[in-house]
């Protein structure tokens with residue numbers, strides 16, 4: 081009859097395909113039951129609906145079946161609680177930075193892949209928060225495509241230096257800092273890995289933000305060096321994930337959530353951008369067209385057990401307002417203003433909840 085020790089020993093060699101670490105080290109083996117030659121292993125996935133769950137179950141089954149004396153293996157899948165995830169992933173503390181000490185909530189806006197409208201959402205979220213009376217700053221950490229200055233109407237601006245700190249230009253009542261301000265005009269900066277880390281770490285120390293309720297950080301897309309560094313050097317209250325409704329975006333979002341889980345960063349939830357298009361049909365009535373499919377973001381949030389923060393329509397006014405440097409959320413009574421207002425309110429409420437819980441790496445207020 082196989083023993084629990086033997087089972088755990090073989091499971092030590094089974095790795096989470098995305099995190100690259102042993103299921104045992106990750107605390108994913110919730111239970112092992114042995115009944116004669118039958119073994120039942122309960123695996124707690126880091127997030128529900130993990131697209132790797134079939135592979136993980138298959139790898140566990142294969143590894144345990146190879147133990148001499150085992151005839152039958154059953155794998156039951158369950159999901160970790162947020163507390164369990166924090167125990168494993170939330171060990172890393174972000175060192176405190178003087179330049180950030182008067183900022184109450186630092187919120188990152190991330191996306192699994194490029195071009196889903198992350199910057200558009202980040203800018204309009206910052207504006208919607210400012211419209212609600214909060215003191216807001218926005219940091220464009222998208223080193224590869226810093227578009228925040230354009231969207232905020234600050235192209236060509238430069239920060240000035242006071243007491244060795246960069247003073248961010250202001251527009252629409254929001255303090256703005258961007259790698260775009262620091263790059264030579266018209267020239268792309270080519271960043272290599274270690275430089276990315278150094279540049280972002282220096283930026284975290286060298287901006288005079290003053291007192292802010294919210295600092296919104298527009299992250300570079302994906303799960304590469306740059307978003308990882310931001311989550312390591314800024315004491316984030318949490319992260320907002322932007323996606324589009326297409327199925328193809330799902331695995332990118334899961335990868336992104338896994339990365340933030342591993343870093344101990346809380347997830348505010350998912351914003352679905354380009355969720356629908358409103359048109360007036362020949363009948364004179366309003367029609368809602370789900371251009372990229374329907375309910376993808378909501379289902380994804382449900383499957384991954386993270387909050388769904390709202391849908392942003394595909395609206396030419398949103399891209400036009402971006403090009404003009406006048407974010408759509410500046411008019412809180414407009415349709416887009418209301419959409420971003422509701423999302424901002426949900427995030428502000430959650431930020432207070434997270435603050436009470438004592439966010440990873442942050443001192444309690």
Ligand SMILES: Nc1ncnc2c1ncn2[C@@H]1O[C@H](COP(=O)(O)OP(=O)(O)OP(=O)(O)O)[C@@H](O)[C@H]1O
Pocket residue numbers: 191193194195196197198199200201222225227301353354392393394395396398399400402
């Ligand atoms: N809901 C929307 N309706 C219409 N146009 C949109 C919408 N969201 C974004 N866009 C447009 O799509 C383009 C890409 O948007 P944006 O730059 O915000 O994406 P991103 O995810 O930040 O991209 P990157 O990965 O390059 O940083 C822009 O031209 C923007 O104006």
